[in-house]
Amino acid sequence: MxxxxxxxxxxxxxxxxxxxxxxxxxxxxxxxxxxxxxxxxxxxxxxxxxxxxxxxxxxxxxxxxxxxxxxxxxxxxxxxxxxxxxxxxxxxxxxxxxxxxxxxxGGYSYITILDDEYPDRLKYIPDPPQILFYKGDISLLKRERMIAIVGARQATDYGREAAAYFSSELSQAGFCVVSGLAFGIDTAAHKGAIKAGGRTIGVMGSGINDIYPKGNTALYKEMYESQLVISENGLDIPSFAFNFPVRNRIISGLSCGVIIVEAREKSGSLITADQALEQGRSVFAVPGRINDPMSVGTNRLIHSGAVIAAKAEDIIEEILGVSYTSDSLVKKMNGEREKKDRERTECLENLSGAERLVMGKISNDPSFVDDILEETKLGFSELISILIRLEQYGLVRETERGYYILKK
Structure with a gap:
């Protein structure tokens, strides 16, 4: 009609x-x-x-x-x-x-700064994101204790171990770990939290459905399912380089403090540290060797007044107060560490003669399998079997194909 x-x-x-x-x-x-x-x-x-x-x-x-x-x-x-x-x-x-x-x-959703789900801590930073796209457990944005762990993409073994250590220990202390889903330190931080049974949030610099880097697709999928991935960029926005420094303010803004693990002299992680200070957050830096280019940024942060991150208790004490470090939660962390030390000691005591021989040829510096063969005079198959067992015992680990170091 x-x-x-x-x-x-x-x-x-x-x-x-x-x-x-x-x-x-x-x-x-x-x-x-x-x-x-x-x-x-x-x-x-x-x-x-x-x-x-x-x-x-x-x-x-x-x-x-x-x-x-x-x-x-x-x-x-x-x-x-x-x-x-x-x-x-x-x-x-x-x-x-x-x-x-x-x-x-695509299984994605969004919240805006007007919604109840929007985190209060983020709302009051300079230039808060007006909208956040997400996939995963949105309730994580309301967690009271959050800690950011960021650093170099081309991280060293030392850096990845440090990131995994802090992530695991702080997850057990009730912190939600925030990072940027990049290779290197970010990946180690996310995986450390997940392995410890904790919670973690990934903050993307690209669009919510544009996985970057592609090599972390498996990590993204795992976090989509059981953790949380967020971005202030909507669908199909590529990974423009200029989006990542802007993204860093969200990583620090969500958190009570930021731990920098390895950073070159002009690292993007130092931008996160600057933004954290501007937002009134605590900044921690993991010290490194004075002749290592990957530690120039972190050592300089320490020189400028950042808190030295030597152990997890340093972070807890700074953020939650001195009294908190003596409560049952930290005692539980110490108990877990003592348990691991006892298990390691028992394992070492029960090694066979051949296993002890191989352990004696492995140090904190990478040892190549050919060198171990030459020094121990073992057969190749026997050596590989021993190395696999030592990895299963948690005593050594392979840093790259054919190279082994002691596992701390």
Whole structure:
């Protein structure tokens, strides 16, 4: 019927926006603030910084639709202003609904700074993210104790061991470990928390569905299932290099403190340390050798006043107070460590003669299997079997193919 009015209601977040179809013409009535943020995030060209600027000036979608391109281009990039003004207001709610459907199809969701699930600690940092996309257990964002562990991508064995140690110990002390899902220190931190039965949050620099680096796909999938992965970048946003320094403020912002494990002189981890200080967070640095390029950044942080991270109790004492380090939780941590030491001692006492011989040829510096063969005069098959058993006992570990060191 020609003059008939039909109404279509679209189920949107919090409350519905309504689109009335009158004689074939669309008229937008209202868009919620959450949908407004999601709409801004749906543009490939709009980044988190510009979204914050837009929201700061134009609190509602209706306000934004009334400004000219020239006014908008006066404080955000012209290309960004062009795509925003090029999107017809009448079609915005439809676009938001399709975007939600795509998120849901991939198992992703989102919260905004207006939602109850948004973490209070993050809300009060300079330039907080207006929207967070996520996959996993969103309740982790409300954990009271969080600690960030970050550092070099091209980490040394020492750095990875340190990251895993702090992550494991602090997880057992009730901290949720926050890191950036990169190779090296980040990966060791996430895996250390998971192995210890703790909780961990990965903060991406790319879009929520753009896994980076691809080599960490298995880790992402595990964290999607049982932990939490978040990003302030929406669907299909590539891993632009400039997104990662911006992302770092979220890592530090979520946390009570930041531990830097290995950093070159101009490492991105030092940006995280600066942001942590700006946010009023504690900064810890793991000391390294004075002639190691991977330790220049961390040693300099210590020289500038960062707390030396030599053991997990240092972190707990600084964040939770001196009295806390003597409570039952830390006693439990010490008990676990003593138990491991006893098991290691018993294992060493029960080694066979051949196993003792091989153990005597392995130190804290990597030993190559050919050198061990030559020194022990064992057969190749026998040596490999012994090395496998020693790994299973937790006494040695293979650092790379054919090289072994003592496991601490």
């Amino acid at each position: 020609t003059g008939r009015i039909s109404r279509r209601r679209m189920c949107l977040k919090r409350c519905s926006s309504e689109i009335f179809l009158i004689r074939g013409k669309k008229m937008m009535v209202e868009m919620t603030k959450n949908d407004y943020l999601l709409w801004l995030s749906s543009f490939f060209e709009t980044g988190p910084t510009s979204i914050s600027k837009i929201i700061g000036r134009y609190r509602t979608f209706d306000e934004l639709t009334k400004v000219s391109y020239e006014e908008l281009a006066g404080f955000i990039p012209a290309k960004m202003a062009a795509v925003i003004k090029g999107d017809k207001p009448d079609d915005a709610a439809v676009k938001v609904e399709k975007y939600k459907e795509k998120l849901e199809k």
